[in-house]
Amino acid sequence: MPALFAHRGAHRNLPENTMVAFQEAIAEDADGIELDVQMTADGQLVVCHDEKVDRTSDGTGLIGEHSLADLQGLNFAAGNPQWARAQIPLLDEVLELLAPTELSLNIELKNSVIRYPRLEEEVVEAVRVHRMSDQVVLSSFNHRSLVKLAEAAPTIRRGVLYADDLADPWDYAARIGVQAVHPGGWLLRGRDEVPRFHAAGLAVRVWTLDDLDQIREAAALGVDAIITNDPAGARAALAS
Template sequence: MTSAPQPRRSQSGIQVVAHRGASEDAPEHTLAAYRKAIEDGADALECDVRLTADGHLVCVHDRRVDRTSNGRGAVSALELADLAALDFGSWKDAPESPDWKDPSLTSVLTLERLLELVSDAGRRVDLAIETKHPTRWAGQVEERLLTLLGRFGLAAPPSPEESPVRIMSFSARSLHRVAAAAPAVPTVYLMQFATPRVRDGRLPAGSRIAGPGIRMVRSHPGVVERLRRAGHAVHVWTVNEPEDVELCVDLGVEAIITNRPGTVLSQLGRS
């Protein structure tokens, strides 16, 4: 049995991953959110990527931009210039929140710009990149993603254990494509439900790490033990409440993905 690659561990033993950046404090998937996460001390940043109509990878969770911008339409039907004209920050405004109006901090964020931010962080910050599916660009997302990672020297790490980047997806097919093209890049199979396969501690071919949601972990904590016994690291999303952080600590998971990296780090005694 081959053990899954482990994320770089913090002193507390758990890697704290900023979900879409410090997305409780700043608009998700914006430069503002990721800068805040780095300032908070997050060990890693999580992002979702989609392909624009003209072939750029952008950090947007939803299929459409309606929820997180002042525009409308599917990401895949819009060009980067169309997205760059939209405001991805003001939806977050609240009386007690900053006024997110600086377009340099809240315009659409490309994966390339996020990789540059990580490169300039002044310390190691890992990156967990989720491919979104289904998509009209079947296979092209993974191809463009690995090409871009290659430009930053990240597509062929010496070993999975040394890779600062991992690819995540709910799509086993997407992870299989990544594993076939870049076998040393770790892959995380995201899941919402404890299927019979998962309850037996098994993951789809090409998947190295288990990524269960916190609701599943709450309902089936024994699955975490079986996955780890089978040699898989476990990265849990999206963990925001103190009692859920404690549950993850008790279960010995390797990574916590959270909207509140600063708060979680404080709870773990790292602030």
């Protein structure tokens, strides 16, 4: 059975990228958690998917233009009136939560749209402070960032995120020195390419699958991990 990563935490019925969603992922026996990291105006690492806070909070504007104090004053559970108020997490808070567990952590650096200065170095330092280098995989759609991470932290695993139909992606991934590929699920569908990745020494973690038939298909293809919003549902589907 492939490992199951909770996408932005187990947030099918909870606010994404919040501590309550990460705690729920632990409770649901997820094998790992996927989250997104950005940087505030005062250089703090926070967990949020969008560059703007408009969709996920009751505030507006770019994360990079807000201080940490500003962001902590917003409600990141504003999307559902039934949810309890949730504060934007610091990366340090999530690392502290997961360090005592056996869960893996996929940290996506959100630096494709906004190139936060020193994001790579700061994330690596946080991972090392919490002694989680062996539990973490760093990923990004910014592939130059992955090359930079290889220089800054060669012992921390890296995964290349992509959503385009690349030619010979196993060759490309090996060339830029990553240990895994993280393709959109549709890129593997109907193809028998997972063995080619494995032959190149690459793990395959596919995103983001919630449809039960697609989860079963990905597992049958031999992927190493499935990133899903509903790890408990995915586990039940694979066990049936």
